[in-house]
């Protein structure tokens with residue numbers, strides 16, 4: 001579904017992605033783990049059209065999307081839930097969700113998506129008229145994921161959905177990720193919480209210093225000595 005080839009992304013003189021190769025098959029949950037500054041957000045932001053790579057290519061469903069802007073990628077079916085939630089504080093829950101569907105025109109489809117998101121996150125339905133800025137951290141994260149789902153994506157890019165959340169909420173978020181996957185949405189999951197990410201995903205990539213250092217089925221990665229030592233602390 002997605003094929004990333006030899007991707008190089010820079011911030012000025014900083015070479016943040018150094019020849020990254022990665023692929024995602026339809027229906028998979030693929031996790032991307034790595035230390036702070038490894039280049040995880042740079043990679044998803046490049047895939048999601050927010051950053052332009054200097055070289056390399058990104059193909060989605062057989063189409064070269066390397067130079068496609070974020071807005072048009074949303075229309076193609078790629079939706080990014082960025083690190084740090086970034087919900088609009090002074091808009092209500094419902095208004096935030098509505099914004100997620102701005103590339104869609106069909107009112108029936110938008111209604112269907114609202115129903116889907118509210119069924120997935122009943123808390124958001126209860127609080128639909130509440131300002132997003134007054135939601136708890138976990139609720140804001142649910143809103144950010146919900147908003148990404150409102151564009152009816154085929155591929156969902158989740159950048160650190162569990163960051164800063166209490167353990168019981170983290171568990172809930174990972175359960176929801178599995179449910180979203182069962183509903184037919186392919187997922188690229190970026191996580192600091194390597195253990196939960198590996199337990200939730202089919203395959204995984206480890207990113208170190210802008211390069212993929214390890215890849216494979218998550219059940220194998222979780223047994224890797226180096227991964228256990230560095231990322232799992234066991």
Ligand SMILES: Nc1ncnc2c1ncn2[C@@H]1O[C@H](COP(=O)(O)OP(=O)(O)OP(=O)(O)O)[C@@H](O)[C@H]1O
Nearest residue numbers: 011014016034035036037038039040041042043083
């Ligand atoms: N806007 C920017 N300008 C300059 N350098 C940047 C910028 N954003 C990120 N970088 C650098 O690029 C590298 C990769 O950063 P990135 O945010 O992709 O890491 P990450 O793996 O997502 O880390 P974290 O786990 O902390 O979110 C880091 O060295 C970082 O300092």
Ligand SMILES: [Mg+2]
Nearest residue numbers: 040041042083
């Ligand atoms: Mg990051």
